[in-house]
Amino acid sequence: MPISVSRILQQRPKIPFEIKGIKTFRRFWHALCRPILEMFCMQFVEEVMQSALVHPLSEKAHLPVVDETNIDAFLIPGSGEPANAVLFFTGDPKQRPQADDVAVVLPQLLQAFSGRLRGALIGRAAEEKLKSRFNVVAMPSLVVTRREHPVGVLGNICDWSEYIEKISVWLSPDAPVMVAPGGPKAGIVRPGREIKR
Structure with a gap:
């Protein structure tokens, strides 16, 4: 404020x-x-x-903090890096205490999927701008991506078995990517002009 x-x-x-x-x-x-x-x-x-969440994760787990200016560069894997990444949308820690729990789970997930998944934190200022791009509805959320496309979103805190099961499926090369939010668009065509809604 x-x-x-x-x-x-x-x-x-x-x-x-x-x-x-x-x-x-x-x-x-x-x-x-x-x-x-x-x-x-x-x-x-x-x-x-x-x-308080971002600093320990970025320091101890060596996770980069990304925003709308550098997210695309992060999502393109470097040589020898996995194509899949997990993005951590924390939300406001005062309003969303589950973010502390997810912050504890994230390094363990990266260790469990070592060599197959890399991670990053979304900067607090960039969360609102990026959540629609990655289909984030609830905070905190973990978004699993394949290059620049989201393949799955886990909102709030989940059971360990759910994390392992879903992320294993999403890491499959043939896992479908998520479609950007937004419903079907209707178009009305009249002679001489087109109206889209």
């Missing part, structure tokens, strides 16, 4: 600009400085909480 000093000033009583004595200083501190400092601290805590 962006910090708005004008909003704080509107909510707090007017203060004199001439500070004389300790009582006036205390009023000044409680009216203006303390709320601004508290907002800065709250914003810092929110940023740390949002990255």
Whole structure:
């Protein structure tokens, strides 16, 4: 949430600009400085909480954090890399506590499918832009892809056996890719013009 000093000033009583004595200083501190400092601290805590999942995974499991600018480069496998990848859409950890559970499971899945699957974290700012492309409906989600095409999505937390079963099927070279969301489009053709809906 962006910090708005004008909003704080509107909510707090007017203060004199001439500070004389300790009582006036205390009023000044409680009216203006303390709320601004508290907002800065709250914003810092929110940023740390949002990255509490991403940082350990990217550091310990060596998972890259991708966004809309570099996702395509990540999905194209390098020499000797598997064509399949798993993308972790975390969602807001404060609203979606299951993200912690999925963050624990993801490194284990990468180890279980070692050599067949590589992983990446979707940056929080890019999640909204990328979720429709990868058919993500619920957060947190793991999306299994073959190159740039999604082949399956696992929303929220699942049983270990479900992860293993579904990902094994999706890693098959003949597994069908998912179709982008959107229903059939109707078109009306009239002489001289075409109307699409």
